[in-house]
Amino acid sequence: xxxxxxxxxxAAGQIAYSLLPRLVSGETxxxxxxxxxxxxEIPQVVDKLEGTIMELIDCGFKQTGSLLATADIRxxxxxxxxxxxxxxxxxxxxxxxxxIEERSDLLRINGGIxxxxxxxxxxxxxxxxxxxxVGNPANTNALIGKTxxxxxxxxxxxxxxxxSNRAKAQLAQKANVEISSVTxxxxxxxxxxxxxxxxxxxxxxxxxxxxxxxxxxxxxxxYLPLVQQRGKAVIDARGASSAASAANAAIDTVKAVETETxxxxxxSAAIPSDGSYGVPEGLIFGFPLVSSGQGEIKIVQDxxxxxxxxxxxxxxxxxxxxxKEAVKDLLD
Ligand SMILES: NC(=O)c1ccc[n+]([C@@H]2O[C@H](COP(=O)([O-])OP(=O)(O)OC[C@H]3O[C@@H](n4cnc5c(N)ncnc54)[C@H](O)[C@@H]3O)[C@@H](O)[C@H]2O)c1
Numbered sequence: 001x002x003x004x005x006x007x008x009x010x011a012a013g014q015i016a017y018s019l020l021p022r023l024v025s026g027e028t029x030x031x032x033x034x035x036x037x038x039x040x041e042i043p044q045v046v047d048k049l050e051g052t053i054m055e056l057i058d059c060g061f062k063q064t065g066s067l068l069a070t071a072d073i074r075x076x077x078x079x080x081x082x083x084x085x086x087x088x089x090x091x092x093x094x095x096x097x098x099x100i101e102e103r104s105d106l107l108r109i110n111g112g113i114x115x116x117x118x119x120x121x122x123x124x125x126x127x128x129x130x131x132x133x134v135g136n137p138a139n140t141n142a143l144i145g146k147t148x149x150x151x152x153x154x155x156x157x158x159x160x161x162x163x164s165n166r167a168k169a170q171l172a173q174k175a176n177v178e179i180s181s182v183t184x185x186x187x188x189x190x191x192x193x194x195x196x197x198x199x200x201x202x203x204x205x206x207x208x209x210x211x212x213x214x215x216x217x218x219x220x221x222x223y224l225p226l227v228q229q230r231g232k233a234v235i236d237a238r239g240a241s242s243a244a245s246a247a248n249a250a251i252d253t254v255k256a257v258e259t260e261t262x263x264x265x266x267x268s269a270a271i272p273s274d275g276s277y278g279v280p281e282g283l284i285f286g287f288p289l290v291s292s293g294q295g296e297i298k299i300v301q302d303x304x305x306x307x308x309x310x311x312x313x314x315x316x317x318x319x320x321x322x323x324k325e326a327v328k329d330l331l332d
Contacts, residue, residue, distance in 0.1 A: 001034045010087025011039035018247035024064040036065035040076040078124040088135025114141045118148030127153040139284040140323040158270035160187035160286040162249035167197035186288040187268045189316025193228040196312035260293030
């Protein structure tokens with residue numbers, strides 16, 4: 001069996017609990033690939049991972065390779081093919097007597113984490129490693145991590161697949177079609193409420209979703225806020241942030257990168273901008289992507305963006321520029 005090494009931070013968290021079994025079950029990397037898993041946590045929590053490891057063993061998947069729990073990021077990411085950066089410090093946590101509520105504080109605290117993780121990945125993960133940032137604020141965390149990795153051979157992604165799945169689900173429900181009929185979804189920009197889940201270029205059975213649904217009022221005033229605010233709605237209803245659906249989206253992203261994109265379709269993730277569509281170069285920005293299945297990822301070009309789309313893309317670009325500004329001293 002072929003072997004690959006995969007590291008996951010935040011391994012004792014909620015998302016990881018849904019994610020880890022699916023990484024070692026054959027579902028994500030294929031039935032003929034053995035997955036060696038490194039579970040990375042903060043020192044206060046790392047002992048709990050012994051229980052997680054017991055459960056993974058008890059799942060009995062033949063694709064499960066070695067299982068290691070560590071609080072040492074360097075040990076965790078050494079010689080890895082994939083690193084899933086799920087761990088981060090959530091809004092509302094109390095640090096040194098201060099409740100962390102502001103996005104700028106959140107950016108700075110997580111920026112520190114992604115600085116050391118980026119260094120370790122750049123130095124120790126494989127040169128063709130792929131890194132998926134799930135922990136929020138995901139795009140700017142990825143910007144910091146990628147900058148600090150100082151290794152242009154590795155590929156960094158921030159996750160927007162959950163937003164894409166949410167957007168497809170809303171369009172499918174409205175049009176009363178199977179979700180598999182909805183293709184070509186792009187989440188432009190930031191994984192935050194400023195994202196633009198593009199309904200004009202998304203297709204339902206090959207036709208523009210906006211034309212099929214034929215209700216511009218619903219698209220602009222219901223669909224967009226529904227998708228943009230879905231994360232908050234789940235928190236309000238569940239008392240905790242999306243976990244099973246976030247883990248599912250992480251699996252979808254890994255599979256989308258690892259396999260050739262079906263002809264005519266594309267997938268959504270945030271990658272460093274090369275200036276396409278006027279997006280400032282270097283920002284980790286949600287784009288429509290295609291994968292060769294052999295490690296090459298390209299931004300789909302020549303997608304038509306009407307004035308409405310351009311105004312939305314401007315808003316999310318400006319938010320990412322202001323996040324970049326807030327952590328600029330971490331990007332030297
Ligand atoms: N991109 C997305 O679509 C998306 C969707 C849902 C959630 N999220 C984000 O994913 C993150 C994880 O969510 P969760 O529900 O699993 O949270 P959680 O609080 O249940 O788990 C997070 C875990 O990360 C660990 N952690 C913190 N700092 C770490 C570090 N430096 N190294 C290793 N581990 C560390 C914590 O100890 C904790 O166990 C959050 O930031 C959440 O906002 C992103």
